[in-house]
Amino acid sequence: MKHSARRIWGLMYRHLVLYQNSWPRLVELAYWPVLQMLIWGFTATFIATRMSAGPAVTAAAMLLGGVLLWEVALRSQMGVAVSFLEELWSRNLGHVFVSPMRPWEMVTAMLGMSVLRVLAGVLPAVLVAWLLYAYDLFALGPVLVLFFANLMLMGWWVALFVVSLILRHGAGAESLAWTMLFALTPFSAVFYPVSVLPKAMQAVAYALPSAHVFEGMRGVLLHGVVRWDHMAAAFALNAVWMALAALVFAGQFRAARMSGALLNIGE
Numbered sequence: 001m002k003h004s005a006r007r008i009w010g011l012m013y014r015h016l017v018l019y020q021n022s023w024p025r026l027v028e029l030a031y032w033p034v035l036q037m038l039i040w041g042f043t044a045t046f047i048a049t050r051m052s053a054g055p056a057v058t059a060a061a062m063l064l065g066g067v068l069l070w071e072v073a074l075r076s077q078m079g080v081a082v083s084f085l086e087e088l089w090s091r092n093l094g095h096v097f098v099s100p101m102r103p104w105e106m107v108t109a110m111l112g113m114s115v116l117r118v119l120a121g122v123l124p125a126v127l128v129a130w131l132l133y134a135y136d137l138f139a140l141g142p143v144l145v146l147f148f149a150n151l152m153l154m155g156w157w158v159a160l161f162v163v164s165l166i167l168r169h170g171a172g173a174e175s176l177a178w179t180m181l182f183a184l185t186p187f188s189a190v191f192y193p194v195s196v197l198p199k200a201m202q203a204v205a206y207a208l209p210s211a212h213v214f215e216g217m218r219g220v221l222l223h224g225v226v227r228w229d230h231m232a233a234a235f236a237l238n239a240v241w242m243a244l245a246a247l248v249f250a251g252q253f254r255a256a257r258m259s260g261a262l263l264n265i266g267e
Contacts, residue, residue: 007101011109015083016116029117033071033125040067041133061221064135066190066214068125072148073188073210074181075121076155077162079114080107081177084163088174093262103253111156118152140217143226147213150231153238154209155181160245164252167261189214209234209241 019025044060087093096106129135138144162180165173187201188210194202205211212234219227256262 003100004102004105007099007105008109008112011096011101011106012112015086015109015113018086026120029120030124033068033075033121034128036067036071037064037125037128038132040064041129041135045133058221060133061135062218063191064129064133065137065140065217065221068122068129068137069147069151069213069217070185070188070190070210071122071125072118073151073155073158075118076114076152077159077181078155078177079117080110080156080159081162082117083110083113084159084166085174085177088166088171097257097262103250107160107249110159114156114159115152140220143216143220143231146231147217150209150213150234150238153242157238157242157245158184160242160249164245164248167249167252167256170261184208184210187211193218206233207237209237212237 019029040063044063047063048057048060087096126137129137140147158181159177162173162176165176187197187205187208189197189205190210194205194211194215197205212230216227216230216234219225219230
């Protein structure tokens with residue numbers, strides 16, 4: 001276990017050094033979350049000016065809360081996918097697996113980098129929301145930790161599916177690292193309740209943990225009640241999707257290693 005921890009830290013340290021020596025990389029971590037917060041924050045302010053005081057505050061809170069929480073899922077997914085792509089672009093996958101490193105250790109290192117990227121990206125956006133719009137995300141209370149955990153888990157299993165597709169299809173699938181989670185946004189009910197979706201789309205939405213998280217967020221904001229049924233559903237769905245993603249990744253990794261794709265993928 002000690003040797004595994006050293007290998008995991010070694011791979012994480014490699015990525016941390018990349019950020020240490022490149023200020024554009026550091027700026028990029030917070031750039032998109034802060035930009036999203038600026039755009040949606042001013043949009044929420046505009047909407048609030050057209051409403052009475054009580055509904056305006058609630059509408060702004062739901063909009064800004066949705067933006068910030070969805071960034072957790074996005075940054076989480078990007079943290080894993082981009083860490084893998086960094087190894088791909090540098091032609092380092094072959095070197096990594098010539099060493100004693102095992103696949104689960106590489107995945108663990110990517111998950112660790114994902115946590116750091118989420119913190120570096122989302123916390124500045126939370127600060128902007130507080131300074132410019134007087135919106136405090138932490139006012140949601142301790143349940144916010146569970147919201148964060150579910151959305152990070154969702155980002156991870158989406159990223160494992162993306163990495164599996166890259167292992168299967170090569171560089172042609174790289175764009176999925178930036179588009180896969182966005183394709184799930186309409187079904188995630190980030191800015192509106194699931195009930196506004198057509199019946200067929202509602203079934204898809206309730207199969208995603210994110211829809212349950214955002215329904216739970218609206219329950220807290222509108223009624224001051226934690227919807228534990230949605231929370232339990234989100235964790236259960238994350239467990240199922242994560243197990244499926246891990247199986248797919250393991251199968252694609254094994255196939256890539258057998259075919260030699262780990263050495264020439266991306267060429």
